[in-house]
Amino acid sequence: MPVSRRERLTRVLKPLAELPQFSIEEAKETCESSTRTVHDTIKDLVREGYLEHTVADEISRYRWCKELDFEPEKWIDQQIHGVQVTQTPEQDRPRERLLRDGAVQLSNADLLAILIRVGVRGESAVVGGGLIANRFAARLQDLPKCHKEDLRDVSRAVTKASYAQIMAGIELGRRVAEAETNNRLAKAKITSSQAAIEFCSQEFARLASDAVQEEFHIVSLDTKHKPIRTHRITVGTLDASLVHPREVFRPAIRDSASAILLVHNHPSGDPTPSREDHQVTDQLTEAGKLLGITVLDHIVVASERSLSIREQ
Incomplete structure (x- = not known):
């Protein structure tokens, strides 16, 4: 049989x-x-x-792949019956759900399906969105770097038109995020350690909650101690021998900064400064004096809370 x-x-x-x-x-x-x-x-x-x-x-x-929840029966159904938008109830389609519930409620696969818009024979926009979302689940930041052929290898639904729509959507999102950041920077003013803590807690929220390694950043400030921009300097365990003043102050000089904030995270969740944290603060404070750039504070951000090494 x-x-x-x-x-x-x-x-x-x-x-x-x-x-x-x-x-x-x-x-x-x-x-x-x-x-x-x-x-x-x-x-x-x-x-x-x-x-x-x-x-x-x-x-x-x-x-x-640990990041994806694989359901064998559901996957088998999709292989046999396919996933066509026309077979999905209208109220459950990505575009209709976006209009009804808002974009924030949609998954990455749903958003990509909307950008792909039209599938090809044998592979719908929904399937294409799911394939791309699965492939980039653990490295979404790499998606903007892909060429059309790269995405075409993942999904046949990615045509020249849909690739252009995906890249345009990503770039517009990046510009909106950049505008929001610039607006936030323009409104902030670091007048105290508490103000520095509040600013860094908001600006580096992802670093406090999601980062698995220590990252060292600076915030360049103008003469009125308003933030100019942020810069990531190093990734890895903070150590005075690894954080060279040249790398720290180069972007500050480029920004014509009058002062800087030092910022790093503790993935453990406990913001208590280590001996190395204090050494880095002291070393960079002295280097800043020679350059005429004041190190206002060093903020440690963590999931439990954030604190100021100056206050410590």
Whole structure:
């Protein structure tokens, strides 16, 4: 009796879903299916971002992407029936939900589907948006750097027109974010340690809550101690031997800054300054005196709270 496509896919996915990682040979031994079905299924899962391909000791292996919640039955349904916008109830389509609930309620896949707008034969805009969102789930910041061919390799729904729409949407969003930042900087004025804490807590909120490594930034200030702009200097454990005054003050000189704020995060959540934090503060304060640029404060931002090393 012929085996249905659903059963063939189930025979591959059910055992593979229980393996954290595997090679092609291990997949063949584990799955009760033909070699071609195993190969094709793994290839599709890699293309859609559910599996990551790695090579270690010259052995090719695959592992499940932790950032994505893979549902085998749902995935099989999509392979068999497809996901066409016309098959989706109108009230559940991305564009209609945006108009009803607002853009903030939509997933990255939904937003990309709206930008793709029109799919191609065999792959809808919804599927294309999902494929791109999956591929860039852990590195969304890399999406603006992609060429049309890069995205076309991820989804056939990315045409010349839809690629232009995606890039235009990203650039407009970047300009809006930059305008919001500039507006916030224009309104701020650092007149005390508390003002510095409040400004840095807001400006570096992502750094306090999401960063997994220490990052060292500066905020350049004009003669009235109003922020000019922010600059990331280093990423990694803060150490006086690694934070060179030349790298710290170069952007401040370029901004014609009168003063600067030093800012770094503690991924542990505890903002208590370390001995190295104090050493960096003292070293850069002295270097600033030689350059005529005042180091007003050094703010440590963390998920628990933010604090001023000057106040400490």
